[in-house]
Amino acid sequence: MPVVSRLSTTPVKGTALHSPSTVELTRDGVEHNRRFHLVDGRGRLFNGKHHGPLVRITADLDGPELTLRIPGRDPVRASSTELGEPVVTNFYGRDVPGHLLAGPFADALTEFVGEPVDLVATDVPGAGVDVHPVTLVSSATIEHLRSVTPDGGRLDHRRFRMLVELEGTGVHEEDGWVGRRVRLGGATVRVVGPVPRCVVTNENPDSGEVDFRTLKAIVRYRGELATRLDTPVDHLPDNGAVIFGMYATVEEPGPIALGDPVEVLDEVPSAGVSGS
Template sequence: MSIGTTVARLSVTPVKGLLLHHPDSIELTAQGAVGDRQFYLVDDTGKVQSFTHNPGLAGVRAEYDPASRRLRVTRGDQVLLGGDIEPTTMVVTDMWGLRTIRSDVVADPVWGTFFSDLVGRRVHLVQARESAYDVRPVTLLGTSSVEELARQANRSRVDSRRFRMLIEFSGGEPHLEDSWDGKVLEVGHAVLRGGGPVKRCAATTRNPDSGAVDLQTLRLITSYRGRRDSVLGVGATFGVYADVIEPGRICVGDCMTVRTDT
């Protein structure tokens, strides 16, 4: 069944928490988009570090070439650091108590020092053996939902990058994605199963470029949607998760269809 929606934007980043890239297409696997969230930061206790408590990551972008194993980090036109990536000690990371992933600490301590200086405390760069997605490999958000949030905030627009969703789609009523829990979706050449709502954290209150808290997203969401249950507990929910049933390529402009034969 056609739902009158199309893929509007795709968002990935090789290092979790850094500025997003917006490619024209992605290759989607059971672990999410190829190349997305390959790296992340942990503190000395092994706790994952996000943008929520580390505004020093704002405005920083990473590029990774898996063939040469070279990572480059930039801010605007300035190259902050570039170099080879070599894995060393294997670590197991707890992702919010919902799953564990195996990763490798990056051998060269220069990377740890660099990111420690950015965030203002000691952290380590690690490379996931698969993907460091949070709860499910795919997240979905409608542009109509973001427009409704802007209306509630009495703003002309809200920058949807602050929600860091893999797939944004246009068309349909606000929060249409909430109705997809358990439904099978055809998106481009991939097939997804819609999941539950995404509980938002304080990272969404920060400007993606500056790191400044400039929009009280959590208060706004709960003011008109209330507090809702999610896999991470009750809170402000915005957007939904999805699992990958059949891998495939997804392009900006692809139609999204709900299967009626399942």
């Protein structure tokens, strides 16, 4: 039986990933995952697509206290409950209400990025995901991409920034789960469809610099690309045709831990996107 082999979260969207041993999945996702996000001077979502080196920042949320470890300066630490004015951020066609975070964060991030940015706390914990609250991919799928790509050893899992990674499946087996319920430990999700990939996958997960043509590598071996998606694609290369990993919604909240069994609950899959 497949098992959960890796979990990846971060309190601030676009910053370095953490690898917790367990998470609590709510209807909206993991409460502290992407709890905060950046907006630019015009109030638009600002992430790794706009400034890859955000991954050099490590964000830690300990109770109400948020700490940003930004290269070249002392840690920036303050309460995350001191809120400023309300804002609404457009997440690829979905309005996400939130409030600007008061304190030292905006000045420190603006200095690092090189242009005015603010840090925003979403009003609903878990609402700061791109489209759906759960993303998943199998280790076999990642390893296959590595094996068929010249110099593919550089393609580690962090480039894809998936919440859940699975071990014990076939290559792209998860692609056949569209429409099916999947039990992940103490939670149950329903797989919705493929994740269209963006240029962040081309960026080194340590430096944020573009150092690999990951999107081209996916296209090269998959051949057939997505032609119909139920997710926003206008902001993506090739209108979202480059797909890797799967989106899911939450049917039953609950805990997920490393080593938890993964069970597909529905016998007959809906029509989905085939693997390579």
